[in-house]
Amino acid sequence: MFADFSSSGHINCVLKDSSTCYGYLSDIKYLENMCGAIANSNTGKSLGLVLGNLRKLNGDGDLLVICSWSWLWEQLMYTKKPESAVVQKQAVNQSRILNNSPVLPIVLSSQDLGTSWGSCVLFNERTLVTNQHVVASFSSSKEISASILLNAEKSIALGPDDQIIFPSEGLDLAFILLSPSHQMELAYILPANLGLSDHLKQGNVVRTAGYGLLLNENGLTPLISEGHISSKVSLRPFLQSEPIPCMIIASARCWNGSSGGGLFNSKKELVGIICSNAQVYVPSIHGNQSPKTEKVPSFALCIPIELVIECYQRKVLGRDHSVLSKEVEQIWKLDVPHKDIFERNAKL
Known part of the structure; x- marks a missing residue:
């Protein structure tokens, strides 16, 4: 067979x-x-x-x-040299080629917790955008350091001159406002081209880009996964604002470390920021909720670029004190709006 x-x-x-x-x-x-x-x-x-x-x-x-x-x-062509032969080691310098992708890894480390990482996207010349859960520990603790990795030899250590803004507790979004010196260090990278997720339809091809699963310092390239738009939710994010896309679900894959990476359309335009994949309960035959869960990597929850721009204009540029709507917070909490009813047990 x-x-x-x-x-x-x-x-x-x-x-x-x-x-x-x-x-x-x-x-x-x-x-x-x-x-x-x-x-x-x-x-x-x-x-x-x-x-x-x-x-x-x-x-x-x-x-x-x-x-x-x-x-x-x-490996197949390698032949062992005679023991009498003198092997001359040649000094080889590691590659100093810098990563020029607008999607970058952000590495967090501490003596107690070790090292972890997420992803971020160069939104404009002075701003990186990522998830709140990626940088929250760094923002709240002096024991944790954070740096933007450029290659095996170069990184940018975030410090007191860099500002982190969380537009809303109910939205997994964060802006990193870079100091002038750090802006200069990233000047060789072009910010991501912005698209509009409002133009996306179900079935349109999209790609995720983030540093999920592994972080290869000697060859920094994000993991790319292709999928399609599965669903898109539009709501009013703030009082008296027009409805805009507030959540995108895509079948492109994401993994641990992909958080804060980018969702791109077929024109390589940034249309969203990756938040997480899905962790769902294992289905039960008789309708009872199973205690076991499983992760679904081909289920990417993303913040649409329109909501990112709205939060940036209100909370970073305008210093607006308006609050994110409860409807948007509710969908991002993944609250269940209904209760499943099983009239009879399934027959097999």
């Missing part, structure tokens, strides 16, 4: 440094005995061999790992 079996998916990340392409990460579902399978591009070009899958110890993530032919060829 499974002879000549094939699966299709997308390349989410290229694992490489300045000189070598080691392999690829793909959202193709890994199945038993796929190790050693040939991975081809949609043009028929052979990329390499399947090595296995990448999954964290807590169960997060499930990406196919593909070894590139170029790296495999280097």
